[in-house]
Amino acid sequence: MTVTVNLQQEMFDAGALVNQFTRDLPEAGAVATFTGLVRSTPDKPIRALILEHHPTMAQKQIERFAQEATDRFDLLAIEVVHRFGEMQVGEPIVQVMAASHHRQSAFDGANYVMDWLKTDAPFWKKEVGPDGSYWVDARETDETAKEKWTK
């Protein structure tokens, strides 16, 4: 059962991360990967995203969620990579990879970590748009998404 959490400024290669993650997991029959990207849409175009974080707290919180997911869904391994600093449209922000014997626990494990991370890991997004930059408001749907895990 390995839990790995990396917070980094550097860009990462989403596919290379998954390949590296699965390399030493002969027992794994399933890996679920979620990758969050910097998005720019026609009604809300942005040029860049700046992510501020609380380094020590972010590390601890994500490690906690990853460990909880491992215990709850019997994962073989889980790895979370979350970036901070400035990133460009299309670049990855976060990646969660959960490995297990069968698919459902891999899906659930990655989903669990993302749901908690959205509301309880200390990161704050600032979007740089054509008319200046502004802090992103928290979404109510993120708050309700995590509630399914407490039922």
Added chain:
Amino acid sequence: MIIRYFAWIRERLNRDQQELALPESVQTVADALDHLRATDEDFAAILPPETVFRVALDDELVELDTPLGNAKELSIFPPMTGG
């Protein structure tokens, strides 16, 4: 105690942290916030009680009525928007 600020709260206060000697009467997070409001005009203007924000003591999310205990750091920040 070290008070740390993040995101728009840090920007509007124009500081990322400060050191504060709290009087004995300050027992909880809410007491500390009230003390800051009473002694710091900028803080009172930017973080009135109705503001939506969250707090952590030494890297743990806590509630307003949590006792400060022996915590060294109080972090104050907006609801989180990572992922």
